[in-house]
Amino acid sequence: MALNLLELVTAGISRENTGKMAALLGEETATVTGSLGAVAASILSGLMNKASATGGAQEIVSRIAAGEFKGDLLNNFGSLLAGGRQTETLLKTGGELVSFLFGSKSADLGKVIASSTGLAKGSSSSLLGMMAPFVMAVLGKQVTSDNLDSEGLTSLLNSQKSAVQRAAPAGLPGVLGLLSLSQLGGAPPTVPIGIPGNIASFAKGLWPFLLGIAALAMLMKTCGQPPVKETPPPAAAVAPDTTAAASDTSTAAPDSAAVAADSLGAFGEYELPNGVKLNIPEFGIERKLIAFIEDATKPADKETWFSFDRLVFDTGKATLKPESQEQIGNINEILKAFSAVSLKFGGYTDNVGDPQANLRLSKDRAEAVMTEIVKLGIDKARLDAEGYGAEHPVADNATEEGRQKNRRVDCRVTKK
Template identity: 45%
Template structure:
């Protein structure tokens, strides 16, 4: 279409120059060609164009041009008969020569405007659909973010509560100090931790072995709901293994305990698995398995209330009892 418009204007300009036409004469000429233009348009295209806002150029072409075709008669010098006859014949032939091209260009222009109107409608519809979809996706993202934030906050509260309980328990263990065993191995242990209490009980000849004296591990951690020991538990397991190496006559019983969360059967099973896991680790560290016994007690024998996170953390434990020294 960028080529069609200049060509069309060039042809019209040439027509005006050749026939010495002014604006009014040109309008009269185009008005006279209305029926020819309509006849040249493919069947149905003229009616289609007349339904598009701003493009009813074919259906209303005759009416619009007729309003311009009332020129004021102009007085011109009358040429000789021979000259007038020659000019009219030549101009009529020229008009007939470029008229088909004019009709073709008008049809092409009409088709261009039809296609452009359709594309604009599609773009408008697509833009509206895209905006609506974008708004829906934005709302969904906001809802998901709010849900994640809410869930994350709840998890953080739970973790912080358990972490505070563990931190408080560690703080109550007292100051760490160096204690040398009979084997020469030096322990770095807290004053009130299981290692120091166990060694003192073993070395105190006035305290007999009984079934009520238990010592709780204080730095032993498992994965939640599993018997898998966390890597941070390795230090305390190593200390207990070194104590057993330093006192080869000592035998221990390992007891596993849980809080009251969940069923009694599952808690019993989990406590047994955790006690067995600790025994297996001590055997790996060089302790003879015959010196160790392991039993799970489930949620029995709580040492704190299960109504608080701190109390439940204390009840989830592994304890040892000296069975021989």
């Protein structure tokens, strides 16, 4: 059986140690348990991405060889979670490691994990700090036992791609600067030997431009295709701290609750318990909602919201555009398959315009989504909707990108 580092990490953390982490974070043990896979996958993705960069694999091997990340940490992990100076040292080491892997995007990673897992943003960053040394120690143990050099390390990490892609949180590609996680372990085209240095430098500088051209070509290719493969432009998959979202009255950009296509991953068939098959993206709201519903350790609560990622409204209105119907239909099918589940939809706007108008618009949009699902046959008694206006922004309203992220519709499970 092929080695699975992700399984080694999650299986290696005992229930007792998970409880200790939960106590330190002030979170429910079940929430932390359900977050371990996403956190570990994120760290492994960072290691894979780092190893693919020039000299990156050797840097990782050097850190392991220095003796900081080996079996001793695995054996003593519980004592490092007892609080006090040892825990402070663990968090400091973990923070440095996260910074080594993700640089200035470390804070963004914390938000992405919070969005995916239901953890508070501060908790997700702290859990990253606790988990990063453990993940590195699991990797270090394997590197040491197999006497792997930088090439062997890279090969080992790249063999984990499939497992990591399945467990990684939505939005991770953007943190890593990738179009999708399928690029993990890859490298930009190399300049052939013998090309003069000035041409090589030009080619290296041209690579980001070529990536942009490729992404534009992919977007153009989707035009005219059935909506099953289509995702409208904008924002990132970051959920609000406590509430949900919609759109405002500004006219500078389309009003949507869509995320970048690269954040959604590949579309694929998913069969619901009642036999209905959906064509849904690997990191879209549908899969996250289904996973939450099926996870017996995660009760319905008021904090766990899931952002719609393919809804588009007419600007300044609560009228859903036709391309939104695919995702509306998917949520309808999920509710039919899980007949005990009830949902609440929440609308959210940016802070542009009149606050009362924004509040009304956010409420109207949440209700518009609910109404469309009722039309498809779901009992209205199972649904609720509320508008929150410009409360609880998830991004900076000073930028258009931030305002676009703050305009969306979310839902949460109120009964399961």
